[in-house]
Amino acid sequence: MIPVRIIRGPEPGPTVFVTGAVHGDELNGTATVLSLIKGGLDEGQLQRGSVLLVPVVNIQGFERKSRYLPDRRDLNRSFPGGATGSGARRLAHTLFTEIVARSDFGVDIHTGSGHRMNFPNIRGDLQDEGVRRIATAFGTEVIIDGSGPKGSLRGAATKAGCPTVVFEGGEIGKAEPGVIAVAERGVLNVLMELGMVDGDIVRPRHQVEARESTWMRSDFGGLLEFHVAPGDIVDEQQPIATCTDLLGVTVGTIRSRVSGVVIGMTTSPTVTPGDPVYHVAVAGRGTDRLRRAIETDEHPRLLDEVRDHLASNVVVSDVEPATGKTRN
Numbered sequence: 001m002i003p004v005r006i007i008r009g010p011e012p013g014p015t016v017f018v019t020g021a022v023h024g025d026e027l028n029g030t031a032t033v034l035s036l037i038k039g040g041l042d043e044g045q046l047q048r049g050s051v052l053l054v055p056v057v058n059i060q061g062f063e064r065k066s067r068y069l070p071d072r073r074d075l076n077r078s079f080p081g082g083a084t085g086s087g088a089r090r091l092a093h094t095l096f097t098e099i100v101a102r103s104d105f106g107v108d109i110h111t112g113s114g115h116r117m118n119f120p121n122i123r124g125d126l127q128d129e130g131v132r133r134i135a136t137a138f139g140t141e142v143i144i145d146g147s148g149p150k151g152s153l154r155g156a157a158t159k160a161g162c163p164t165v166v167f168e169g170g171e172i173g174k175a176e177p178g179v180i181a182v183a184e185r186g187v188l189n190v191l192m193e194l195g196m197v198d199g200d201i202v203r204p205r206h207q208v209e210a211r212e213s214t215w216m217r218s219d220f221g222g223l224l225e226f227h228v229a230p231g232d233i234v235d236e237q238q239p240i241a242t243c244t245d246l247l248g249v250t251v252g253t254i255r256s257r258v259s260g261v262v263i264g265m266t267t268s269p270t271v272t273p274g275d276p277v278y279h280v281a282v283a284g285r286g287t288d289r290l291r292r293a294i295e296t297d298e299h300p301r302l303l304d305e306v307r308d309h310l311a312s313n314v315v316v317s318d319v320e321p322a323t324g325k326t327r328n
């Protein structure tokens, strides 16, 4: 059984679905849906239309604390699914026919996969006008433009005429307050954009669109010292991590190949050559405007809070270029 909460406003309007835990171990979506319910969406906040809230789509993965279904299939590569075939196909088909087919827009909430954390960002196919509309309204600083992997819920739903975006934030196995606050605010922003909830959209200081994102990998094996945090802006050739051996002797420095915004990083300080360390969104000139906006605005904002929260999860230290050694 998949729990679904349906909330109807008193007046007609669009229908929007919000899904969590399509990957069973990604719990920030589950917590966001619960926060929306407890926060008053069902106590009169929703003025027009309907919201279909699915806190956990992949119940079997959720119960096993696993991303996958019990047969190791990835539900988010199985959409739109079908009435026959594997369990993943059938589950995808059920969600598609019962929820997506009834909806005009969708938001699917995810986190980084194992040993990775994501800085809040929205992903969607910005060629689709409906996707562009809700992706922009959601209010993250970074939007990644792309149609998504084959078989993804957002790709299949958008293709079927239900513009859908993915929110990415935080890491598996946790309900992270800062990430949940950003996700909940984002869903409310979308509902305001669609005229379903009254109020003012909370916009970020600056928003960049990235058509490309790339992982910076380690060429070395050993232990990592991190020099940038999720949400930071990096320049091409900037040192982003130092790799030492197990006795603390520097083995090498990892530099960013591109300039852009750090939208993801490993949470594990151990690496072998080839391991991904930082995920950087390449946003062209928008990157500099975002940097200036972050540096010049002193008022605390949701995204600054989450920047601090996520950075507190890893040790981020400055680089001392002369010796390659680091200090806290």
Ligand SMILES: [Zn+2]
Pocket (backbone or CB within 6 Å): 022, 023, 026, 076, 110, 111
């Ligand atoms: Zn996911």
